[in-house]
Structure formats: C-alpha cells, structure tokens
Amino acid sequence: MIPSSKSLNFDVDPKSDFIVPEIPGLNLIHDYINTQEQNQLLEIIDQQEWSTQLKRRVQHYGYRYEYQKRTLTSASYLGELPNWANQLGQRLVRDRVTPTPPDQLIINEYLPGQGITNHVDCVPCFGNTIISLSLGSCCVMNLTHLPTQTQIPVLLLPGSLLILQRVARYQWQHGIPARKNDKYQGREFGRSRRVSLTFREVVFPYK
Numbered sequence: 735m736i737p738s739s740k741s742l743n744f745d746v747d748p749k750s751d752f753i754v755p756e757i758p759g760l761n762l763i764h765d766y767i768n769t770q771e772q773n774q775l776l777e778i779i780d781q782q783e784w785s786t787q788l789k790r791r792v793q794h795y796g797y798r799y800e801y802q803k804r805t806l807t808s809a810s811y812l813g814e815l816p817n818w819a820n821q822l823g824q825r826l827v828r829d830r831v832t833p834t835p836p837d838q839l840i841i842n843e844y845l846p847g848q849g850i851t852n853h854v855d856c857v858p859c860f861g862n863t864i865i866s867l868s869l870g871s872c873c874v875m876n877l878t879h880l881p882t883q884t885q886i887p888v889l890l891l892p893g894s895l896l897i898l899q900r901v902a903r904y905q906w907q908h909g910i911p912a913r914k915n916d917k918y919q920g921r922e923f924g925r926s927r928r929v930s931l932t933f934r935e936v937v938f939p940y941k
C-alpha cells in the first residue's frame with residue numbers, strides 16, 4: 735500500500751530517514767510551519783480567486799508573471815502582497831532565509847497527476863533567492879544540472895521550505911513530474927493535493 739501524505743508525518747522522520755541532496759545553494763528546512771499554520775494558510779488561499787489559465791490552478795501576487803512571454807512586463811504590477819503573505823515574507827527575513835522581503839508570490843495547486851515542467855525562474859525578473867513553501871502533500875521535485883543534465887530528486891514534505899540560491903537557482907532547473915505517486919530513496923509516496931507558495935524578489939528594471 736502506498737502511504738498517503740496524510741499519514742506521512744507519522745511514519746517518516748525527514749530529518750533522519752532521508753538524505754537531503756547536496757547541491758550548492760540548495761537548502762531545505764523541514765517543518766518550517768506546523769500543521770495548524772498550514773491549514774490556516776490553505777483556508778485563506780482557498781478564499782482567494784484561482785486562475786485557470788494553466789493546467790494547474792495558480793494565484794499571482796505582487797507582479798503577474800506572463801507564462802507565454804516568460805517574463806514580467808511593465809504592466810505586471812498588481813500591488814503589495816496581501817497581509818497574510820507579507821507576514822510570511824517578514825518571517826523569512828527575520829529567520830534570515832532571505833535578506834530582503836519578497837514582493838512576488840505565485841501559488842501553485844497540484845492535484846495528483848499534475849506537475850510543472852523543468853525550468854529556471856526568470857533570470858532577469860527575479861533576484862538570487864527563490865523560496866518555495868509546501869502545503870498539503872509531499873512531492874518529489876527534480877533538479878537538473880544544465881551543463882551535465884545530472885538529475886537529482888528532492889522530497890518536499892508539507893510544511894517544508896525549499897530555498898534555491900546561486901548555483902542551485904541559476905545552473906539547475908527545477909520541475910515536478912506530472913504523476914500520482916513518487917518513489918524516493920526506496921519508499922513510495924502517494925500524492926494528494928499540494929499547494930505551494932513560491933516567493934521571489936523582483937529586480938530592476940521590472941520593479
């Protein structure tokens with residue numbers, strides 16, 4: 735039987751059961767937020783409007799990212815992040831995850847079977863630090879080293895924070911295969927609904 739991610743926290747201790755891959759500039763903080771905080775955030779997020787422009791549903795805050803043009807435009811500014819997102823951004827600064835508060839956020843919803851193609855987040859649009867907070871379900875994210883095509887999977891657990899900076903941000907693509915379950919370091923995990931919050935800082939000339 736494939737364990738669902740609901741039972742995951744009870745039978746997996748991420749700190750001792752899994753080895754986090756060593757990619758320069760990649761950091762993973764397990765349990766960055768607890769289950770109660772995750773549920774509170776999910777409740778707020780689900781009260782907001784979802785965009786259905788992609789196969790998966792998304793919400794954009796701060797600046798709207800143009801998927802077709804793969805960039806921001808001068809018309810992308812949407813306003814400041816809402817309070818609940820800003821509070822998280824301030825916490826990331828306080829915890830020294832990033833030096834400056836993020837001003838752009840994309841929320842992605844992945845139902846089992848949905849994913850995101852391998853990509854590097856827009857280099858001219860966003861700064862050095864890309865932060866992704868996972869809610870709801872685990873999933874395996876693949877990191878692909880652009881010069882060698884070496885692929886390294888990383889298990890993202892609900893409540894965890896993935897931080898991509900420097901080499902991990904610019905020389906590695908990240909993506910989530912569109913599938914219903916993942917195998918990771920000898921174990922199999924069924925996916926349920928995952929919602930991720932990816933925080934970035936917009937840089938000149940898009941600011």
Ligand SMILES: O=C(O)CCC(=O)C(=O)O
Pocket residue numbers: 840842850855866867908930932
């Ligand atoms: O779902 C995630 O954790 C990553 C999302 C992502 O890579 C993006 O929005 O650029």
Ligand SMILES: [Fe+2]
Pocket residue numbers: 853854855908
């Ligand atoms: Fe990304």
